[in-house]
Amino acid sequence: MPTALILIADGTEEIEFVTPYDVLIRAGVTVKSVGVNLKNESFAVCSRNVRILPDEPSIDKIAANCDADILILPGGGPGAKAFCDSDTVLKLVRQFRDSGKWVGAICAGPTTLVKSYEKEAGGLQKATITSHPSVEKEIRDKGWSYSSERVVVDGKIVTSRGPGTSLLFALTIVELLCGTQKREEVAGPMIPPATL
Template sequence: MPSALILIADGTEEIEFVTPYDVLTRAGITVRSAGVNLKNEQFAVCSRNVKILPDAPSLDEKLRAEEFDALILPGGAPGAKAFCDSKTVLQLLRDFREKGKLVGCICAGTTALVKSVETEGGERNKRVKVTSHPSVKEGIVGKGWDYSEERVVVDGGVVTSRGPGTAMLFALTIVEQLCGKEKREEITGPMICAETL
């Protein structure tokens, strides 16, 4: 079965972290989470003050893209800034893309994807069509990225989405990319997902 790494930082949007973790696990995907520059060494304090204990409290700098099939970055402005400020996260984004692995970013998490291309070594990764939370759209478009208002966008091995309200659709899209449409349909029914998903 595929595996996925989900990152979390202080200020990460809870729904955008928990929903993909839960949905991917339901699909049989092995999911691991890792903290990025957490103030507390054990847990992240998320955007609505919910405390979440990641599987690994600190992102291992020796971690390699070969260990996972997907890398997922939730949003939340402070959390996304922590991802953007982490050389390890930016390098992981580049490595996953160079190896043809899936990268998923939701909400402000898309800004880290953009920064990974703008920084040293990132020029090897091409810009793709993306979406994000409206609050960070201008900065993404201003850097020459093709932007869509769709709830979820899939392009070149990259899945992006808009915000907390699109987290379920984002997670189901990742399941489909990793495991196929049948697996997505298999888990959608028991969760009583809206037909518009």
């Protein structure tokens, strides 16, 4: 079965963390959550003050030996900034992209993709991505192609807009990792909105 690594920091948007984690588990994906520079060693204080206990409290302990199939970067402005400020996270994003693995980012999370590219572009190409409207200008100003679609897949990058698109984002990841049949199998009992 596929494996996923999802990052969490203080200020991460709860819905954008919990929804992909939950939906991927329903699909049979092995999911591990990892903290990034948490003020409290054992939990993250998210954007709405919900406390979440990651599976692993520190990215530094797992970054060198990460073999997941996808790296997921939730949004939430302060959480995304913590990702952008972490050299370990930026290197991990680069490692996933260099290896041809999936990287998923939602809301302000795509700013981490942009920052990682700025630090070490190498042979990597920019992609068409989407994000929360609040960081659209920042992404466009760095020369990335931008779409206002709810979910965008370009190469091995999947991006989405915000809390309201979290379920669509997660189901798209299920389809990319496990196929259309698994997506339908997971979505059916969840009774998603018809617009998904």
